[in-house]
Amino acid sequence: MADAVFFDLDGTLADTAPDFARILHRLQIEHGLAPTPFEAVRAQVSHGVRGMLGIGFGILPDADTYPGLAARFLELYAEGLCVRTCLFPGMAELLAHLESHGVPWGIVTNKPERYTHPLIAALGLTARSACVVGGDTAARAKPHPDPLLHACAAIDVEPTRCLYVGDDIRDITAGKAAGMKTLAAAYGYLGTDDPIHTWGAHSIIAHPMDVLPHLA
Numbered sequence: 001m002a003d004a005v006f007f008d009l010d011g012t013l014a015d016t017a018p019d020f021a022r023i024l025h026r027l028q029i030e031h032g033l034a035p036t037p038f039e040a041v042r043a044q045v046s047h048g049v050r051g052m053l054g055i056g057f058g059i060l061p062d063a064d065t066y067p068g069l070a071a072r073f074l075e076l077y078a079e080g081l082c083v084r085t086c087l088f089p090g091m092a093e094l095l096a097h098l099e100s101h102g103v104p105w106g107i108v109t110n111k112p113e114r115y116t117h118p119l120i121a122a123l124g125l126t127a128r129s130a131c132v133v134g135g136d137t138a139a140r141a142k143p144h145p146d147p148l149l150h151a152c153a154a155i156d157v158e159p160t161r162c163l164y165v166g167d168d169i170r171d172i173t174a175g176k177a178a179g180m181k182t183l184a185a186a187y188g189y190l191g192t193d194d195p196i197h198t199w200g201a202h203s204i205i206a207h208p209m210d211v212l213p214h215l216a
Contacts, residue, residue, distance in 0.1 A: 001101070001103065001215055001216065002103060002161060002162060002163050002181075002214075002215045002216075003103075003104075003157040003158065003161040003162055004103065004104045004105065004106065004130065004152070004155060004157045004161075004162045004163075005098060005103060005104075005105045005106075005162065005163045005164075005165065005211065005215070006105065006106045006107070006108045006148060006151055006162060006163070006164045006165070006180075007105065007106070007107055007108070007164075007165050007166075008107075008108065008109055008164075008165065008166035008167060008168065008171045008185075008188075009107050009109035009111055009116065009119070009120075010045055010046060010109065010111060010167075010189070011045060011046050011167035011168070011185070011188035011189035011190075012088075012165055012166050012167045012171070012185045012188050013087065013088070013091060013107060014085055014086065014087055014088065014091075014119070014123060015085060015086055015087070015088050016045060016081075016085045016119075017038070017041065017042040017045045017189065018038075018083075018084035018085065019077070019080065019081060019082065019083055019084050019085045020041060020045050020052060020077075021035075021036075021038050021041040021042070022080075022083065022084060023052075023073060023076045023077050023080070024036065024041055024052045024055075024056045024073070026076060027056065027069065027072060027073055027076065028056055028057075030072075031057075033056070033057070036055055036056050040055055041055060041056070042189055043055075043189060043190065043191055044189075044191065045189045046167060046168045046188075046189045046190075046191055047191065048110070048111070049070045049073050049074065052073060053066060053069055053070060053073065057069060077115065078114075078115065081115055081118060081119050081122070082118075082119050082122035082123065085119065085122075085123070086123075087123065088187060088188075088208055089207075089208075090207050090208040090209045091208045093208070093209060094208040094209055094211055094212070095125075095128065097209075097212065099128065101215075103215065104130035104155055104157070105129060105130060106129050106130045106131040106132065106133070106151050106154075106155065107120065107125075107129055107131070107132045107133065108133045108142070108147045108148055108151050108164070108174075109133070109134060109135060110134075110135035110141045110142050110147075110170075111134060111135055112134055112135050112136050113134035113135075113136055113137060114134075115134075116132060116134040116135075117132060117134070120132055130154075130155045131151050131154040131155050133147045133148075133150055133151045133154070135147070137150060138150040142170045142171060142173070142174040143169075143170035143171075143173035143174045143177070144174060144177070145174050145175075145177035145178035145179075147174065148162075148164060148174055148175060148178040148180060149178050152178070159178045159179040159180050160179045160180070162180045162181070163180060163181050163182075163183060163211065163214060163215070164178070164180045164181070164182050164183070165182075165183045165185055165205070165211060166182070166183075166184065166185060166188075167184070167185040167186075167187075167188025167189050167190055168188075168189070168190070168191060169191075169193075169194050169198075169199045171184075172184055172199040172200060172201045173199075173200075176200065181202045181214065182200075182201045182202050182203075183201060183202065183203050183204070183205050183210075183211060183214060184196050184199055184201035184203070184204045184205070185205055185208075186204050186205060186206050187205075187206060187207060187208070202214075
């Protein structure tokens, strides 16, 4: 049995895309733009604000208008980061199974702590998760292994006896660099750059409960 299971947050543990789309659409309306279709937004959620402004406004971080739009996006996000967000279907059952079998689970995300902790609290998971590591918790964020190694140290487990589940290539890169078994979540956001089968994950799962056979 694995000593612990760690999850990425956006696109793996929780479906946060509806709130990202809601906020992007509000920002676009404020600037007189038509809302970007939801599926296009969903594919960019793992890239955070950069992905949202890229798909919604066609700009990169070096654009003059980027800082102001990014600040407004984050202001709106802080005001309502868990309005339509929920766990992915099957995730609640998976977490319950892990808990009933004494397997601790945690969250390792690149989302900054100031947004991660309120979101986890809103989902009712704070007391249940063994650890929560944000993008600014460790010295370097994913794809570096630092956050995952920090999580292992926090709950005193060996990385080689842990699983990491994520929906982006940087999750798999970080997990493998930490020495963990990695599972790529095909139900997540995935993005539009690298096909999931090229990420080098130990396995690809189509549903959260597909984690169970990999616990042994």
